[in-house]
Amino acid sequence: MAPPFIRSTIRGMVGYTPGEQPGLGERVVKLNTNENPFGPSPRVLQAIREIEPEALRRYPNPTADEFREAAAKLFDVTPDNIIAGNGSDDILTIATRTFIGPGGRLAYPDPTYSLYPVLAKLDDAEAVPVPWEKNYALPVDALLATKAHAIYLANPNAPTGTFIPPATIGALAGKFSGLVLVDEAYVDFADDHCVALVKEHRNVVVSRSLSKAYALAGLRFGFAIAQKDVIDEMMKVKDSYNCDAISVAAATAAILDQEHARKSWEHVRAERSRMSDELNGMGWDVIPSQANFILVNVPGGHAREAYLGLKKQGILVRYFDKPGLNDKIRITIGTAQENNALLGGLKNLHVAEKAA
Numbered sequence: 548m549a550p551p552f553i554r555s556t557i558r559g560m561v562g563y564t565p566g567e568q569p570g571l572g573e574r575v576v577k578l579n580t581n582e583n584p585f586g587p588s589p590r591v592l593q594a595i596r597e598i599e600p601e602a603l604r605r606y607p608n609p610t611a612d613e614f615r616e617a618a619a620k621l622f623d624v625t626p627d628n629i630i631a632g633n634g635s636d637d638i639l640t641i642a643t644r645t646f647i648g649p650g651g652r653l654a655y656p657d658p659t660y661s662l663y664p665v666l667a668k669l670d671d672a673e674a675v676p677v678p679w680e681k682n683y684a685l686p687v688d689a690l691l692a693t694k695a696h697a698i699y700l701a702n703p704n705a706p707t708g709t710f711i712p713p714a715t716i717g718a719l720a721g722k723f724s725g726l727v728l729v730d731e732a733y734v735d736f737a738d739d740h741c742v743a744l745v746k747e748h749r750n751v752v753v754s755r756s757l758s759k760a761y762a763l764a765g766l767r768f769g770f771a772i773a774q775k776d777v778i779d780e781m782m783k784v785k786d787s788y789n790c791d792a793i794s795v796a797a798a799t800a801a802i803l804d805q806e807h808a809r810k811s812w813e814h815v816r817a818e819r820s821r822m823s824d825e826l827n828g829m830g831w832d833v834i835p836s837q838a839n840f841i842l843v844n845v846p847g848g849h850a851r852e853a854y855l856g857l858k859k860q861g862i863l864v865r866y867f868d869k870p871g872l873n874d875k876i877r878i879t880i881g882t883a884q885e886n887n888a889l890l891g892g893l894k895n896l897h898v899a900e901k902a903a
């Protein structure tokens with residue numbers, strides 16, 4: 548039993564459940580939390596090694612200006628269009644506090660990133676899931692009908708990998724009086740993105756993460772792009788020093804090495820296409836993905852069994868015990884070797900099923 552002096556909202560809620568993280572030395576094929584299979588740029592490690600003791604003794608620049616300047620060049624915006632965060636989860640927390648707040652309402656197509664309802668709950672706001680239309684098309688009218696203060700839209704979506712064209716999101720923003728947050732954690736693996744919408748729409752915030760695209764999940768760095776008067780308000784809400792000196796130096800080095808990151812994106816796209824073909828060929832229907840993972844329908848709906856059967860072979864994938872997802876497994880695209888291990892693991896399951 549939780550102590551009685553805990554806020555009733557907190558006592559009554561379930562926290563976010565992250566994917567399993569085995570110890571660093573453990574020998575597993577880890578395809579469960581959408582990490583980049585390749586390492587970060589060598590320039591990131593160099594930037595970390597070059598940190599001066601003085602940079603640690605002092606407080607960091609409160610707004611990560613070194614990073615904002617580099618990111619502004621990359622996206623053809625100005626630094627005051629950018630806010631940095633301790634991972635894009637921090638950006639989402641800041642957004643929820645800035646745009647929704649207690650008694651407010653957050654709408655999102657469902658299923659999606661399971662952190663959204665947790666963030667709403669933490670702020671005593673209401674989470675309003677709206678089912679996707681057929682083939683994960685955006686339920687525009689149903690989202691508008693919620694009269695929410697904000698709509699959160701992961702694009703590509705997690706855990707489906709599906710992608711909504713930017714023009715559709717722009718049309719939604721044009722009809723909506725609240726804020727549209729486009730969570731682009733996976734967008735570098737996709738064909739298009741929504742940064743251009745920010746110029747036209749005051750109510751669009753685009754959030755990005757360095758965790759997947761730049762292989763820096765352990766560093767914790769994300770950012771958002773929006774019009775200046777929106778960023779100014781978000782700046783009031785963030786922790787004073789939400790990004791530490793080491794992460795700012797490392798994140799800046801990472802985005803300055805586009806060539807290194809791009810290579811991993813190209814590999815992921817090629818392997819995603821190979822894996823989708825292989826799995827479809829085996830009768831494991833794959834939902835077309837623009838992310839660095841694929842959501843796969845398990846034959847006979849035996850997803851839990853497949854997840855456990857793979858785990859026994861030292862292969863981790865993600866299983867969600869939720870309606871609409873509990874007949875599927877989500878597989879992160881790894882190195883060619885890891886992906887082959889997964890294909891082998893799945894074939895073993897078939898053999899086991901047939902023998903049983």
Ligand SMILES: *Cc1c(COP(=O)(O)O)cnc(C)c1O
Nearest residue numbers: 634635636660701732756758769
């Ligand atoms: C991984 C993920 C994030 C969080 O990214 P961090 O920068 O690691 O906090 C945000 N949104 C979605 C949809 C994600 O999958």
